[in-house]
Structures are given as structure tokens and as C-alpha cells.
Amino acid sequence: MRRPIDSLFGRLALLVVAVLLLSHFAWYALMRLERSQLQTRYAVEEATFLVDAVRQHVVRNPDQPLPSRVKLVDPASPEVPPETADMPPPLERFIEDVRERMPSGTQVRVGLPGRPPTLWVRASSDRSWIVVPVQPLRTPRSLDRTVLWLVIIFAFAVMAALFAAWALQQPLRSLAQAVARFGRGLPVPPVPERGPRELRQLTHGFNQMVQEVARTENDRAVMLAGVAHDLKTPLARLRLRAEMMEEVKMRDGVVRDVDSMTHIVEQFLVFAHDGADRSEPVEVDAQCERVVRSYRAVVSGAPAVQTDLRAGPAFQLPAATLDRILSNLLDNAHAYGAPPIVVATARTAEGFTLSVSDNGKGIAAQDLVNASRPFVRLDPARGGNGHSGLGLAIVERLVRRAGGEWHIGNHDGRGLRVLMSFPLSAVPEVRTASESAW
Structure with missing residues (x-):
């Protein structure tokens, strides 16, 4: 039973699909990680910018109202969230990044869970807690367009790679078929020399070998046919003379020898015949x-x-x-x-x-x-x-x-x-x- 994986095209196809699948999966994982890091950095920049803007607003325009969702809270207010020690690693990294962007000694906390996400910041020079909204660090995102485009790109890449593998194995397939015909003793037309340089050299060497073997076989066939043909006339005359001999015992022996020699000559002619059977x-x-x-x-x-x-x-x-x-x-x-x-x-x-x-x-x-x-x-x-x-x-x-x-x-x-x-x-x-x- 023929197994597709045994062919060169099957193995190339399997290798190409495996490499493309691995590369696309790695690219997708890297893209997701990079997007998460970019989102965190953007959230940090946005939060620090809002906090600085609120401080400048309080200093320059203390009588003007603050934007919506931005407020100042008294440190003694019960609304102030407690400092949480056990937080998820992404949220903990976010707070550390915000604290590094603030003056030394700044307190940074996050709002209570179950409410819109907020960031609470208070430096040593601030009289109140500055509360600003922040983007969720892990916004629920569907994989709709990302996965769809990834599948489309992967499908086109696989089709292009399979076509390249098919084009690469075609010269090898032609050469393998020619070798099989040559092994069965059938006439082998010249194999087109195409493909990579090494494959062209291999095909050129095979064509030369076939030509040399054909030339040698033709020379041997011509020699055998010539010798056999030239022997047929003397054998016919020898048999005729043997039939005219008077001694029966000697005549029969000579006829048998002539028949044996004629059979050998006929075998030579059959063996030398190199044409296709058109019967x-x-x-x-x-x-x-x-x-x-x-x-x-x-x-x-x-x-x-x-x-x-x-x-x-x-x-x-x-x-x-x-x-x-x-x-x-x-x-x-x-x-x-x-x-x-x-x-x-x-x-x-x-x-x-x-x-x-x-x-x-x-x-x-x-x-x-x-x-x-x-x-x-x-x-x-x-x-x-x-x-x-x-x-x-x-x-x-x-x-x-x-x-x-x-x-x-x-x-x-x-x-x-x-x-x-x-x-x-x-x-x-x-x-x-x-x-x-x-």
C-alpha cells in the first residue's frame, strides 16, 4: 500500500505545513504579548498624564470644577481604598510603573473591585487623594478579526508553499520514472534538465549514461545481428550438403549439428532485436x-x-x-x-x-x-x-x-x-x- 508520506512531495508538504503552523502560532503569541505590554504602557502614560493635569488644575484654577470621573478625596474619607498586599501580577506591575513615574514617596492604590476602574494617587505634597479613571488592563477582546486574518494568511502561505514543493519534486518525479523505465529495459527519452543546479547535474549525468548504454547496446545488437545474419547462408548450404550425404548415420549427425547451430543463430537474432513489439x-x-x-x-x-x-x-x-x-x-x-x-x-x-x-x-x-x-x-x-x-x-x-x-x-x-x-x-x-x- 502506497503511503503519501513516503513521497518527496508528501514529506515536503508535511514539513512546510509544520513550519508555517509553528511560525504563525509563535507570531500570534508574540503579537498578543506585545499588545498586552503596549496596553499597560499606554495605561501608565495616560494615568500619569491625568494626575499631572489635575495637580496643575488645582494649582492654577482651584475654583474651576474638575472633569467628570476625576475627583479629589479627603484622606480621612472612608471612600479611600485600603492598600492591598495581594494583587494580580499585571495589576501589581502597573502600580509599580505608575509609582516609578511619580515623585518619591507617592502612594498609589487602585479602586475597589466591582466599580469602574480608578487610580488613587497621593504624593507627599498633595492635600487630597487624586482619583482618575484608568483603562482596564485586560479588556475582554474577541479573537474575531485577528484569528480570521491569521487563518487567511496561513491558508495562502500553505498553498504557495505546496505549489513550490510540487514544482521542486516534479523534476525528481520525472527522473524517477525514467530510472524505472531504464531498469525495465524500456526506451528512455531524454529527461528535461530543470530544477536546482544539483538536480540539473544529476539529470544531465543520467541522460549521458542512458545515451552511452544505448550506444553500447546498439553496437552489440548490430554486431550480433550481423554475425547471425552472415552465418545463416553458410548454415543453409551446409545443411543442403548434409542432406546429400549417402551415409545415413553421419548425415543425421551433421543435420542435428546444423539444426543446433541454426537455433543458436536464431537466438542471437531475437536477443539482438531491440524494437518494440507492435503485434x-x-x-x-x-x-x-x-x-x-x-x-x-x-x-x-x-x-x-x-x-x-x-x-x-x-x-x-x-x-x-x-x-x-x-x-x-x-x-x-x-x-x-x-x-x-x-x-x-x-x-x-x-x-x-x-x-x-x-x-x-x-x-x-x-x-x-x-x-x-x-x-x-x-x-x-x-x-x-x-x-x-x-x-x-x-x-x-x-x-x-x-x-x-x-x-x-x-x-x-x-x-x-x-x-x-x-x-x-x-x-x-x-x-x-x-x-x-x-
Whole structure:
């Protein structure tokens, strides 16, 4: 099961959202703290300004009435609030700040709770308590607009960051897809060199590597095709001359050797062929049944070949590719395995499987890695005349070009089994009759 967090885009998105969320939360907390401090400083400045204004008013215009909510109270009046020792820390800091702005020895108190907030100030030179209104230090504030704008800014920041992460991972995704195609042996077009400098350098190196490998493969294919093609004419003449020999025993031996050499040449040509299969897709189950039936009729001394076909009509592959895969695997099982040979198909949750197994001695565990390498023959355990060591290499190349994966190994302690898996994306879609009519 694919997990989004495993992708580069998923991890970048998670990192970006986490960083933006943390930064916005820190910014919001700092803004709230700074606003509280600014409110306290403003309240202190306002209170000291009002107290100084009242003192000047009393000195210059003692007969004029004071502004509303500002009054002078006699020290002996019972209205004077007592000095409170236990106050909330914000209120205590506020009183200390006001006291620092006043002359030395000034008494500062706050009004009784439950009434409009007031500040009571009396310096040593004041005859009465000066009572002025103050702003509440913690005015109840709703988070309406602040939170709304914070959410809007956060949403736009996340969308911009996700777009940047998507643009950053696109070149890597293209490169990863190209690497996957290259690993399956499929043709790989040049990958556009875009993104950061390091990524452009990586893409440029990959394109150069693909070109060098393609050039090497092309040179090898041309060489093999040329050699194989040049050998076909001498082999045909040699077979014709062998047919004209009078001694039957010698003639049969020479014909068998010529047939073996012809088979090797044909394997060379198939292995050197690097073009895409443009043949029509066929149902794998039906084609397997036809190939097995033909194999029983044509190959002399062929062991029993059984079928277990359960994939259904949705499993389709190009006809030429499927014929080459089956013929090579059946020849391999006939030459090295033991009956019965089983050709099986099945449908899985991920796609389809095709397997060919025999009941021979199998391949030693240390030789399984080299079994599909070109021109490698595991003699004497799996040697024989007329074989070039290309059969399994051809099968692996054909399976990968068809978009599948393969696994070779010994099954249940018995013979060799080649298991090929084809995902649903690699299998052509089945067209209905109504669709094909259009």
C-alpha cells in the first residue's frame, strides 16, 4: 500500500505545513504579548498624564470644577481604598510603573473591585487623594478579526508553499520514472534538465549514461545481428550438403549439428532485436493453450505439459512477445527439466501472473543470480547442445519491455519456476464489442 508520506512531495508538504503552523502560532503569541505590554504602557502614560493635569488644575484654577470621573478625596474619607498586599501580577506591575513615574514617596492604590476602574494617587505634597479613571488592563477582546486574518494568511502561505514543493519534486518525479523505465529495459527519452543546479547535474549525468548504454547496446545488437545474419547462408548450404550425404548415420549427425547451430543463430537474432513489439494483444490464457497444444504436436519426445489458466480474458499481452516467452521457457524446461511442465496464470490484487515450472533438479542457489545473464551456461548441470545461454536472458528482456517483473527460483524444493508479474497498468485494456465497433 502506497503511503503519501513516503513521497518527496508528501514529506515536503508535511514539513512546510509544520513550519508555517509553528511560525504563525509563535507570531500570534508574540503579537498578543506585545499588545498586552503596549496596553499597560499606554495605561501608565495616560494615568500619569491625568494626575499631572489635575495637580496643575488645582494649582492654577482651584475654583474651576474638575472633569467628570476625576475627583479629589479627603484622606480621612472612608471612600479611600485600603492598600492591598495581594494583587494580580499585571495589576501589581502597573502600580509599580505608575509609582516609578511619580515623585518619591507617592502612594498609589487602585479602586475597589466591582466599580469602574480608578487610580488613587497621593504624593507627599498633595492635600487630597487624586482619583482618575484608568483603562482596564485586560479588556475582554474577541479573537474575531485577528484569528480570521491569521487563518487567511496561513491558508495562502500553505498553498504557495505546496505549489513550490510540487514544482521542486516534479523534476525528481520525472527522473524517477525514467530510472524505472531504464531498469525495465524500456526506451528512455531524454529527461528535461530543470530544477536546482544539483538536480540539473544529476539529470544531465543520467541522460549521458542512458545515451552511452544505448550506444553500447546498439553496437552489440548490430554486431550480433550481423554475425547471425552472415552465418545463416553458410548454415543453409551446409545443411543442403548434409542432406546429400549417402551415409545415413553421419548425415543425421551433421543435420542435428546444423539444426543446433541454426537455433543458436536464431537466438542471437531475437536477443539482438531491440524494437518494440507492435503485434496485436491476445488473451494470455487462450494463447497459452494454443502454444502448449502446438508444442505437444511439434516437439518430438516432449514431456507432459499441463496448464492451469485462471487469469481470465482481461489478461492480454502482445502476441509475438508472449509466443517468444513461452517458446523459450518451454524449450528450457524440455532441455533441462523433468515432467510435468506446468504453464499457469492467475489474477492478483495488483495485476496478473504467468509462470512456467518443471519438476527437474532446478538450479543451485549460488547459480540463480547468473541464470539470466546473456551467454552464461550453467554446465554441466544445465548444459546441452544447441543452446547459447540466451533463453532466460531473452525472457527477462521481453518481460521487462512488456512492463512486468520476473522472479526465477526453485519451487517447493523441486524444479525451476519462472514467475512473471504484470501490473494492471502494463496490461492493455479489454475493449468491448460496442467500443470496437466505433
